[in-house]
Amino acid sequence: MSTLTRPHELSHLGVLEAEAVHIFREAVAEFERPVLLFSGGKDSIVMLHLASRAFAPAPIPFPVLHVDTGHNFPEVLTYRDLAVKRAGVRLLVAGVQQYIDEGRLHERADGTRNPLQTVPLLDAIRDNRFDVVFGGGRRDEEKARAKERVFSLRDEFGQWDPRRQRPELWSLYNGRHRPGEHVRVFPLSNWTELDVWQYIDQEPIILPSIYFAHRREVFRRGGMWLAPGAWGGPRDGEPVEIRSVRYRTVGDMSCTGAVDSTARTVPEVIAEIAASTLTERGASRADDRMSEAAMEDRKREGYF
Amino acid sequence: MTTLLEPALATGSLLRLATAGSVDDGKSTLVGRLLHDLRVVMPDQLAAVERVSRERGLAAPDLALLTDGLRAEREQGITIDVAYRYFATPKRRFILADTPGHVQYTRNMVTGASTAQLAVILVDARHGVVEQTRRHAAVAALLRVPQIVLLVNKMDLVGFDKNVYAEISADFERYLERLGVDDPVSIPISALRGDNVVEPSAAMDWYQGPTLLRHLEEVPPAPDPAEQRARFPVQYVIRVGEHDYRGYAGQLVSGVLRPGDDVVVLPSNRRSTIAGIDIAGRPVNEAFAPQSVTLRLADDLDVARGELIATAGSAPEPTRELTATVCHLAERTLRAGDRVLLRHTTRTVQAIVTELVHTLDVTTLETGAGPEALHVNDIARIRLRTAEPIAADDYAVNRHTGSFVLIDPSIGDTLTAGLIGGRP
Numbered sequence: 001m002s003t004l005t006r007p008h009e010l011s012h013l014g015v016l017e018a019e020a021v022h023i024f025r026e027a028v029a030e031f032e033r034p035v036l037l038f039s040g041g042k043d044s045i046v047m048l049h050l051a052s053r054a055f056a057p058a059p060i061p062f063p064v065l066h067v068d069t070g071h072n073f074p075e076v077l078t079y080r081d082l083a084v085k086r087a088g089v090r091l092l093v094a095g096v097q098q099y100i101d102e103g104r105l106h107e108r109a110d111g112t113r114n115p116l117q118t119v120p121l122l123d124a125i126r127d128n129r130f131d132v133v134f135g136g137g138r139r140d141e142e143k144a145r146a147k148e149r150v151f152s153l154r155d156e157f158g159q160w161d162p163r164r165q166r167p168e169l170w171s172l173y174n175g176r177h178r179p180g181e182h183v184r185v186f187p188l189s190n191w192t193e194l195d196v197w198q199y200i201d202q203e204p205i206i207l208p209s210i211y212f213a214h215r216r217e218v219f220r221r222g223g224m225w226l227a228p229g230a231w232g233g234p235r236d237g238e239p240v241e242i243r244s245v246r247y248r249t250v251g252d253m254s255c256t257g258a259v260d261s262t263a264r265t266v267p268e269v270i271a272e273i274a275a276s277t278l279t280e281r282g283a284s285r286a287d288d289r290m291s292e293a294a295m296e297d298r299k300r301e302g303y304f
Numbered sequence: 305m306t307t308l309l310e311p312a313l314a315t316g317s318l319l320r321l322a323t324a325g326s327v328d329d330g331k332s333t334l335v336g337r338l339l340h341d342l343r344v345v346m347p348d349q350l351a352a353v354e355r356v357s358r359e360r361g362l363a364a365p366d367l368a369l370l371t372d373g374l375r376a377e378r379e380q381g382i383t384i385d386v387a388y389r390y391f392a393t394p395k396r397r398f399i400l401a402d403t404p405g406h407v408q409y410t411r412n413m414v415t416g417a418s419t420a421q422l423a424v425i426l427v428d429a430r431h432g433v434v435e436q437t438r439r440h441a442a443v444a445a446l447l448r449v450p451q452i453v454l455l456v457n458k459m460d461l462v463g464f465d466k467n468v469y470a471e472i473s474a475d476f477e478r479y480l481e482r483l484g485v486d487d488p489v490s491i492p493i494s495a496l497r498g499d500n501v502v503e504p505s506a507a508m509d510w511y512q513g514p515t516l517l518r519h520l521e522e523v524p525p526a527p528d529p530a531e532q533r534a535r536f537p538v539q540y541v542i543r544v545g546e547h548d549y550r551g552y553a554g555q556l557v558s559g560v561l562r563p564g565d566d567v568v569v570l571p572s573n574r575r576s577t578i579a580g581i582d583i584a585g586r587p588v589n590e591a592f593a594p595q596s597v598t599l600r601l602a603d604d605l606d607v608a609r610g611e612l613i614a615t616a617g618s619a620p621e622p623t624r625e626l627t628a629t630v631c632h633l634a635e636r637t638l639r640a641g642d643r644v645l646l647r648h649t650t651r652t653v654q655a656i657v658t659e660l661v662h663t664l665d666v667t668t669l670e671t672g673a674g675p676e677a678l679h680v681n682d683i684a685r686i687r688l689r690t691a692e693p694i695a696a697d698d699y700a701v702n703r704h705t706g707s708f709v710l711i712d713p714s715i716g717d718t719l720t721a722g723l724i725g726g727r728p
């Protein structure tokens with residue numbers, strides 16, 4: 001179903017795609033050492049797809065980086081390895097587990113490892129001298145992200161200083177930075193969750209299986225369905241049951257919740273999202289609930 | 305009645321809009337109302353708003369809280385910024401640039417308006433068109449936002465009086481006429497109660513026009529590329545093998561291009577013909593704005609990033625002398641003699657500010673004397689000389705090839721936004 005009326009009119013997805021491709025090309029033209037953050041989640045999968053369209057018929061001219069919490073869904077890791085092979089890109093992995101084993105990071109009391117990703121990420125950026133880092137952040141995700149720039153300047157601690165963010169006019173992006181600093185670039189800034197799903201439906205994009213309804217052992221914690229695993233759940237008094245669920249985001253198993261679902265195809269997922277009663281983050285990320293200002297705080301700390 | 309599923313399944317066009325209004329005209333309430341009535345707001349967010357409203361002792365949920373990220377900052381006195389919001393109907397997707405309305409925040413409105421196809425300006429029905437309103441309208445007109453909509457808000461506080469609305473909208477139209485803008489649309493609303501925002505107003509049956517949302521759904525989304533001259537700034541050169549493939553990657557900012565078209569590469573002024581156009585590595589019959597594509601040329605020209613490919617015969621004359629209307633964005637001042645970097649499309653060149661001609665008071669539309677320096681939020685006419693020629697159009701003709709930003713060469717900050725040409 002389309003409501004376009006003119007021969008030379010792009011659909012909203014066409015406009016968003018053209019904008020994202022433009023952003024990728026700007027960054028690659030203006031910087032020397034780009035890298036794309038690839039988690040195996042749907043936003044990073046869409047980014048990888050857009051990057052391959054932006055530079056075809058040449059291969060994607062940068063590697064991808066996965067910050068592995070050590071508690072990832074096995075399905076997602078399998079998918080990740082396949083996806084980078086198909087795209088012909090080099091995969092770098094920064095492992096939280098290694099930092100814990102070496103005593104450079106400590107497990108949190110709640111077992112959540114998402115906040116621990118910051119240090120390995122910043123180290124990988126420094127060690128590889130990356131000057132531009134593509135992230136899948138969208139402005140519709142969160143109030144604190146609504147004013148994020150497409151080109152977001154970070155200091156050598158990865159910190160985001162609101163005073164140093166530059167006004168972005170027309171489609172002129174300013175990526176100038178000092179040695180040691182880097183710029184986060186968000187090609188999907190103007191996409192909504194629904195746009196991402198519609199684009200996945202329109203393009204030949206395959207997602208990890210956990211995005212679709214499947215039967216899985218889960219238990220209830222903090223109002224979410226969590227999957228048992230080596231990361232430490234469930235505790236006593238948290239009974240495990242088998243339910244039909246899917247994931248709306250993928251991340252650390254300790255804090256990524258599943259939602260009840262029967263959607264087995266992309267259109268069915270779209271229909272469920274449209275009718276859903278919880279925002280994406282409210283439904284699936286325990287770490288976002290820790291405090292109202294959680295996102296803002298972590299952004300200042302150099303998290304994604 | 306619109307079901308929730310419809311926008312999810314439809315593909316429509318995209319409209320970018322910017323809002324402006326002085327403090328307390330109800331801009332946050334309006335945006336909250338739109339998000340609420342279009343069910344962009346999920347029950348978990350609404351529950352949070354209800355809880356906070358209760359804690360603050362309010363009788364009804366304060367919808368302005370839905371967009372409150374900025375208010376907290378204002379209280380702390382940090383950056384006031386443009387925030388982007390997203391909503392959809394079965395016909396269209398909308399990207400709304402929410403710009404705070406203080407006097408000193410002209411730069412935010414300039415930023416939001418630079419990409420907007422439509423500007424929504426709010427006034428309080430009790431106060432009518434005030435200095436701020438004139439300022440916002442002038443900025444929207446200056447940035448050539450194609451459509452301007454006046455919302456006469458808080459109609460509930462003036463008894464939904466037809467005459468109050470008629471007087472304010474006539475006043476506004478007179479001012480816009482002076483700015484050279486014809487046929488603005490004005491709509492009487494109550495953002496608080498929702499009248500004429502998404503649902504028509506029962507209290508104002510004397511108003512025959514569309515609700516805000518209907519109007520947003522029906523305005524033409526963008527100029528028709530078929531009626532524009534083709535402009536293609538080269539972003540990046542894609543090569544495969546030594547001689548196998550060389551394509552010029554970029555976004556067509558205006559017009560239509562087809563294989564076989566005669567083109568000129570600027571500023572070097574070399575001619576060629578388009579041999580082929582690819583999208584994602586596959587050939588297509590034509591490309592139109594704003595598609596991102598890759599052009600292949602018939603001749604071996606070795607075009608670089610920063611050059612402009614344009615249809616032969618309608619190309620701009622490259623120049624090193626520019627006159628522009630600028631809005632200064634940074635705390636650091638700008639003076640005649642300053643050396644800066646000028647970023648125009650994908651080209652960055654060195655430039656010198658040769659003259660600050662005069663300032664422009666956007667509320668009175670009067671020009672002042674040539675200033676010593678430009679301060680943040682100043683709007684002025686200036687002249688520049690660039691180290692190398694650039695291929696620019698008048699901003700009035702093309703917002704992409706007619707605009708630039710000035711960059712501080714030492715710290716890299718964006719200093720000034722510029723609109724090329726126009727009235728002296």
Ligand SMILES: Nc1nc2c(ncn2[C@@H]2O[C@H](COP(=O)(O)OP(=O)(O)OP(=O)(O)O)[C@@H](O)[C@H]2O)c(=O)[nH]1
Binds near residue numbers: 328332404494
């Ligand atoms: N009676 C009435 N009050 C309104 C209406 N719209 C907004 N208000 C009230 O006017 C006050 C200011 O509204 P806000 O939405 O916060 O206005 P704002 O200052 O333009 O918003 P920001 O500058 O973005 O913070 C609030 O107390 C609103 O409840 C309306 O249509 N009718």
